Amino acid sequence: MVAIEPSKTQRLYLLLKEQILKGVLSPGHRLPSEPQLAAQHRLSRVTIRRALEGLEQDGLIRRQPGAGTFVLDARPRKGVVGDLSNMLAHLVAMGRATRAKLLSFSYQPSPPVVSAALKLVDGERVQHSIRVRYIDDTPFSHLTTYVPERIGVTYSEADLASTPLLTLLERSGVVADRASQTVTATLAGPEIAELLQVEIGSPLLSMTRVVYDDHGRGVEYLSALYRPDLHSFQMEMTRTGIGAERRWSPVSSLTRPGAETKPLPGRGNSRRPSITPL
Amino acid sequence: MVAIEPSKTQRLYLLLKEQILKGVLSPGHRLPSEPQLAAQHRLSRVTIRRALEGLEQDGLIRRQPGAGTFVLDARPRKGVVGDLSNMLAHLVAMGRATRAKLLSFSYQPSPPVVSAALKLVDGERVQHSIRVRYIDDTPFSHLTTYVPERIGVTYSEADLASTPLLTLLERSGVVADRASQTVTATLAGPEIAELLQVEIGSPLLSMTRVVYDDHGRGVEYLSALYRPDLHSFQMEMTRTGIGAERRWSPVSSLTRPGAETKPLPGRGNSRRPSITPL
DNA sequence: GCAAAATGTTCTATATCTAATACAAATACA
DNA sequence: TGTATTTGTATTAGATATAGAACATTTTGC
Structure with a gap:
């Protein structure tokens, strides 16, 4: 009786995906050739190709015959980020x-x-x-x-x-x-x-x-x-307290409907901790 | 070209494991019979059995011929629920x-x-x-x-x-x-x-x-x-504002170290809101 | 005790995964 | 312009996954 393991294809697929999304392999970077990958991972080229096909479908890589396989700009989550x-x-x-x-x-x-x-x-x-x-x-x-x-x-x-x-x-x-x-x-x-x-x-x-x-x-x-591809849970925090008691406290995260996007780190942000750490 | 997917066996295995560790299926609970599971998930009984074998190896279930398959009290370590x-x-x-x-x-x-x-x-x-x-x-x-x-x-x-x-x-x-x-x-x-x-x-x-x-x-x-089986992200909120502007606002969520209930991530955390109103 | 239902076991058949190999087409570079 | 390297495609073969079925054994419940 063997432990339940994922297929080799999926393993490689997840591994590469991880590296790309994580930024280890940055956009524009050329991946090792398929034979090289096969050698490195000790898998057949068929398996390598299947994994790459998955990544291609995800829009994470571009494969160009004769040239190589390149990492695309894996845009970090274009989804509706909100509290x-x-x-x-x-x-x-x-x-x-x-x-x-x-x-x-x-x-x-x-x-x-x-x-x-x-x-x-x-x-x-x-x-x-x-x-x-x-x-x-x-x-x-x-x-x-x-x-x-x-x-x-x-x-x-x-x-x-x-x-x-x-x-x-x-x-x-x-x-x-x-x-x-x-x-x-x-x-x-x-x-x-x-x-x-x-x-x-x-x-x-x-x-x-x-x-x-x-x-x-x-x-x-x-x-x-x-669905994590459509939403993530976001919150702003401030550092409150002193010494050993210094901790993170949440900030009332009233996201302004107009102000889409960024956590807005501006120092001039007058929106000070509107929360009362009581 | 199909997306790279985990094997059906692994899928089911992880799914059931999740539910057990999460407490959706509580200890002592009897799982549906193998034919039932097969019907529910539209898989063959062979596949069902392979997944169950994995769970059995993990010590998460007990399988008794003639009787059924039961969830063991494998409640691993008590989950540290915290912010x-x-x-x-x-x-x-x-x-x-x-x-x-x-x-x-x-x-x-x-x-x-x-x-x-x-x-x-x-x-x-x-x-x-x-x-x-x-x-x-x-x-x-x-x-x-x-x-x-x-x-x-x-x-x-x-x-x-x-x-x-x-x-x-x-x-x-x-x-x-x-x-x-x-x-x-x-x-x-x-x-x-x-x-x-x-x-x-x-x-x-x-x-x-x-x-x-x-x-x-x-x-x-x-x-x-x-690891979601060891941790979850918890926060307390209050309702602030009036009318259309009424929303949830976070409350400083200091979890009391003393309150050592049997937390357990996921559904069913009955721990009363342990905010310190300071 | 008996019937129903559960898991355990074995078998056959098909589909998919993986390896290995060969060759074609596209590209890069000296 | 070649030549090497790359991806694309195809074929073969074996291993594994999955489906489906039959039957045995154990337990439950009437």
Whole structure:
């Protein structure tokens, strides 16, 4: 019984991809010839070529007969970079067309995980929904939400298909006050892969958020998956405290809808830590 | 020409491994039968079995003829959930033993990406280093850093192997003032996979951070990779503003070292928001 | 005890991966 | 203009991955 290993082709493909994206191999640089690569990695030229074909498809290299294989300008992520927490507001402000497809809508006993997070009594019922959100007709997030039944009944299936959940909640008188969110990385399974239009086994950003109202009661449990090629989670920080207590603290990341792009490192940035380190 | 993909066996193997380690499938839980899995994933039973064999070898499942396949309590080490920005300080505060292995240390012309981020003139030289950080002898982060040469010369190779880079910088009189960081998801290539002791093709949390001093000059470019089974990025937020301007704002997220719950990355972290309202 | 369902085992057949080789076409350079 | 080197293409052969099926053995549950 052998450990499960990836194919040699994929190994080489990932290796080269890594080096290119990482900048080890800079744009314009010529890769070793196929026979050379074959010798270096002790693989046949067929395998080398298959890996290069993958890179070519990714737009990472240019192959010129007779000349060689060259690294292209691997542009670092042209995607919509934004703070996941306010992303939707962002997109709307930027006038991007977003829509959500409702895949599932039901009332059911709360899964243990959700019960624990929202501090429900065991088996209490919740409103459960699964949505995929699109931006300009390309899927960019997969949202699974759980809301305590007492709150869930205040909106309908149609509401959920058209309006952000948080908006619905606040319309119902719920005061979203605090949230705790966790970001991790996962792999796309067959289902998710199809919905988000990525390959099975692709990396995904996974975010779990629990929202509490002003009484500290859990009102929403959200598990979201994002395509890392379309989004990344960005935040600004400042250095606060002194001595051993000196640490990074987040800065309120209100990204200005007008000001696209860069973290804006300008020293003249008057937007000082608008956050109170209290 | 088809995109380079991992084998179906490996795909399924990684997918299930993920779910188990993440707690989606809790210990004791019985997996669907092999024919069921085959149907769900549209694979042959042979393939299903190969993947399960891998998991069995890892000690993640127990297979009992006639009964089924069960998830074992392989909950590895308790995941250290923390804010990536202050993680190191955390760990130190918790008395965990961390050490870094220096894999590379050199002075070289700045890669274009780094030049752009740090706003260096093209070709300006930088101090480049690659480190792997261990906690209790298991690798948990892979760090690639670039520092402008004028600053880089203030510390030695030995310094870097023993002391956090930011500490070195501040010791040299650099005042780290602001930082911009971006979090995404990637896949582990062969090199990284070996260094972080994960499978090739495993998901990784990728963080890029640019640190600026009080004059707005870039002083450090950091590209870090984290194992999502050991760490996740957590933050607390509050709801601020009114009306259409109502948004999420981050809260200084100091995790209390004392609060040693059974965290576990991913879904189901029921840990109550442990912010210190100071 | 019996039937259903689960994993374990074995087999055949096909597709894909990989190696090895040969040759054509395009390019670079002395 | 050659000549060497490069990528593109094709063929052959063997190893491996995957699908599909049949059957044995163990367990569960009635």
